[in-house]
Amino acid sequence: MSANRATCEWCGGEVPESPRGRPRKYCRAACRQRAYEQRARLAGSSISPEAVIMRPEKVRDFHDGLFELRCAAEDIATAADEGASSDDLRVLCDELVSLARKMEKLR
Known part of the structure; x- marks a missing residue:
């Protein structure tokens, strides 16, 4: 899209x-x-x-998704602080974007 x-x-x-x-x-x-x-x-x-x-199960899914997003963002910050290569950071950023897209589809 x-x-x-x-x-x-x-x-x-x-x-x-x-x-x-x-x-x-x-x-x-x-x-x-x-x-x-x-x-x-x-x-x-x-x-x-x-x-x-929202139905209770959707609220749980939303909460879980936000937790995953935060963890992915923290992974990127940690990797950057530890001097990760741009390729490694790209993989982590792609995962973050994928999780964000998944969250956008929660309805």
């Missing part, structure tokens, strides 16, 4: 380009429907429409 492509506000997938009109927010009609249902469930409640509601 290119850096300037829009992502679905519901699932995070790539949103197809629209040849005309306003830019799309969702990749599929199903995602648009899920977002509508979420807004309808929250209507009249004290929960902010911007709130992120």
Whole structure:
């Protein structure tokens, strides 16, 4: 996916380009429907429409992913402090980027 492509506000997938009109927010009609249902469930409640509601297992996955990201960043810092070669640092940076991409897909 290119850096300037829009992502679905519901699932995070790539949103197809629209040849005309306003830019799309969702990749599929199903995602648009899920977002509508979420807004309808929250209507009249004290929960902010911007709130992120996650299942407990997704919260655990998110927490674990953040821990992995921090560890990968610390590995890079340690390797740099210890004079690691640019090739070794590149491998560690690639792992960090891979972990960050994995975190972006958590929905």
